[in-house]
Amino acid sequence: MQKRLRIGRRLKIVQVFWYGYCALGVLLLANLPSWGQTFDLETILENMQQTYEQTKALTADFHQVATLSSLGRQQISSGRVSIEKPHSIRWEYVSPDTQTILYDGSTLRIYTPKRRQMLQSSVDEQNRSNVALLFLAGMGNLRETFTVTALESPSPHLASMLLIPRSTQAGFSELHITVNTQSYLVETLLIHDSIGNLTEIRLTTLVSHIMLSPKTFELILPPDTEILTPTDFTGRK
Secondary structure (H helix, E strand, O other): OHHHHHHHHHHHHHHHHHHHHHHHHHHOOOOOOOOOOOOOHHHHHHHHHHHHHHOOEEEEEEEEEEEEOOOOEEEEEEEEEEEEOOOEEEEEEEEOOOEEEEEOOOEEEEEEOOOOEEEEEEOOOOHHHOHHHHHHOOOOOHHHHEEEEEEOOOOOOEEEEEEEEOOOOOOOOEEEEEEEOOOOEEEEEEEEOOOOOEEEEEEEEEEEEOOOOHHHHOOOOOOOOEEEOOHHHHOOO
16 A cells, blocks of 8 residues: 555656646747737737747746645645756756656656655657647647637736647646746746646746756766666556
8 A cells, every 4th residue: 555655656746747847848938028918919929939949948946836636735846947959858856855857858757866766757759749848849839739818917017828738638738827028037837737736836047048068967876776667657568
């Protein structure tokens, strides 16, 4: 029973990561032209797409609150994220526990130092058709990928939108984003999944880069690290 609970927590970590991962696809669309409480949605979408296509790499601090309806509790965490197109991602949790999540375009790795374990999974062609992955690979088209609706903005300096993914492969049912119209950056993302879980991510100190150091995406494991794959959970070979 305890082993099943541990496996459930590991899978939940993977699930929360994918919410953040989907959010990053929208994060890369952050630098927008200024607008007020009303704006021309088509113009905004066009500028979002152009800005994303020109973005090479970025870093940001994040604060994440995951409301897990199935468990009846919240998980609060924070850390730093680094992204470099076309595929490299590092999602580094520093509080309350350290954890490193890496993706290189073909392999997803989740390393938890406290457990001395790394969960490793290949990302096949079908999974690469996921909405978020298309954006991170530089192949996504916002209007084709989402149904987008302008929402009432909470202040003249903010603009809000609702994004509904068209793909059934997406890891979320809807996404709310709020953009600061003075800094032109996404400030918050609220991700809804199909079973009622919510994940809110607040982004600060976001910086664009021409490129990041290759060491950013390296992961050196202690010799006694246990390597786990999805077959360790399902029993399939």
